[in-house]
Amino acid sequence: MNSKNTLKKSPKLVVIGAGIAGVGAAGKLLTHGFTDIQIVEASSQPGGRIKSSLFGKSTVDEGAQYIHGASVKNPIFQLAKEHGLLQETQDRSDPELSVLTNMQKQMDPDVTKEVKNLSSSILRRAHLIAQQKQYTQANSLADVYLEEVKMLVAQWDGDHTDLRRQKLGLLSMLMKWQCVHHAAGSLSEVSVHEYEEYNTIEDHDRNSQGMLYCSRLFPNLLEKLLEVIPREKLLLKKPVQQILWNGSFESEDRSLYPVKVLCEDGGHILADHVILSISLGCLKANGQSLFQPRLPEQKLNAIQSMGFGTMNKIYLEFEAPFWDENTDVIGLVWEEETPLSRQEPNLAEWWKSAPVFYVFKPTERYGHLLVGTISGKEAEFIESLSLQEVASSLTCLFRQFTGRSSLPELKNVFVTKWFSNPYTRGSYSHISINSTGDMIDLLTEPLPHATEGSGSPMLQLLFAGEATHRSYHSTTHGALLSGWREAERLIDLYSTK
Ligand SMILES: Cc1cc2nc3c(=O)[nH]c(=O)nc-3n(C[C@H](O)[C@H](O)[C@H](O)COP(=O)(O)OP(=O)(O)OC[C@H]3O[C@@H](n4cnc5c(N)ncnc54)[C@H](O)[C@@H]3O)c2cc1C
Incomplete structure (x- = not known):
């Protein structure tokens, strides 16, 4: 021995x-x-x-870009600090989210904030809710999330029809955004125990606090x-x-x-x-x-x-911004969508799976640059499209949401390909x-x-x-x-x- x-x-x-x-x-x-x-x-x-590429007038990250849980307990934060790499970082813990709908409306920021907080809270407590309520079937985040959402929606009965539709669309958008965080196609793929196992290194929620960014x-x-x-x-x-x-x-x-x-x-x-x-x-x-x-x-x-699933990034360069200078993240809500209807992969309309676009700042450094995130089968599918196809679909998308048919064609597009990379075969685990x-x-x-x-x-x-x-x-x-x-x-x- x-x-x-x-x-x-x-x-x-x-x-x-x-x-x-x-x-x-x-x-x-x-x-x-x-x-x-x-x-x-x-x-x-x-x-x-960890990989960066030249895009437009800047270098962009194809993979990791945020320090999640930026604290002294985090070795990445600690090393970055020791090597003097934190000077240009920006705190993206509480980004200014501006939500547009496909009916060319801008959602009320207070409503957005309230629904977003409710949604995050359900997801973070999913395993506790499942335990408390002794769900026999609950094994996916979707099982618990949708049960809770049903109760939430019942409280919105008094809302105006338009507002109710927007809130449901927003919940649907937030579910897709959550899928991106897990590199999953649907929350029904992710265990209710994800948040029980996953810990933030500084006892903060990974998606909403302690996030530092620098390209x-x-x-x-x-x-x-x-x-x-x-x-x-x-x-x-x-x-x-x-x-x-x-x-x-x-x-x-x-x-x-x-x-x-x-x-x-x-x-x-x-x-x-x-x-x-x-x-x-x-x-x-x-x-x-x-x-x-x-x-x-x-x-x-x-x-x-x-x-283990795929999350891809779509970098977009515009001639001029259509967004407000305070906006950090643009959310796209499809008003006819509700989280309560079953979501199947929709490759023909893959852009519906790109719920949010992050704004790069400062403009002097990056130009008018957005990055969208997409996960699941649609993320795998876009790797097979030409950049021209992606650009024209997204130009149509932004024209529809802004109501500006004159919005110029995108100047430049870049799509990451983590799924077809034979040495990665996807993005990260859950x-x-x-x-x-x-x-x-x-x-x-x-x-x-x-x-x-x-x-x-x-x-x-x-x-x-x-x-x-x-x-x-x-x-x-x-x-x-x-x-x-x-x-x-x-x-x-x-x-x-
Ligand atoms: C799009 C995207 C966004 C992300 N965003 C963040 C973020 O903001 N913050 C964060 O903290 N994390 C983020 N991550 C996750 C983070 O990038 C990864 O968790 C981390 O980089 C993984 O490191 P690793 O060494 O475990 O694996 P890898 O980086 O995958 O390294 C494995 C290495 O093995 C090599 N390899 C594979 N097969 C073979 C073989 N047969 N022979 C020899 N070599 C082989 C590969 O080429 C690769 O270099 C993101 C990931 C992606 C894809």
């Missing part, structure tokens, strides 16, 4: 994936004296879901994290094809290693330990064939059951109705674990990445903490030597 006193002095480590989890893990191991490390990355650049903040931070990693330790454009583990593979100097990482280019790397930080989307797609021997059934089941928080722990369990006592070398496969953080999944800080967690597991394993 392997134990601490039979371990090699200088283990050979491979980190698969150079997203923030992988880079964080490798950086921590290097600073703790581990020298034999290779980071193997499929793409031509590190960062994974390129995350790519800049990643560059800082990469500074401790010697360039030759990062192998780019080297997709991993298969991981052979629990074996005994001989190197040229006749040393034996339990793990052999096979790359698509025909090369291989031997290792004592592999930290795997590829996305849950990639694990879902390749989990069966990626490992030899297969992963234990329970782990494979967790991978398949956990939630607790699906088929999963539980325990499944996150199951996914995270290293193999073989110390307790197994099988005689095999311990901790050959370690699992990091955003989806492996039970409380902070779907975020950059969750990803970074997961990388550090796995690095610490190895540091601890070798610490008594």
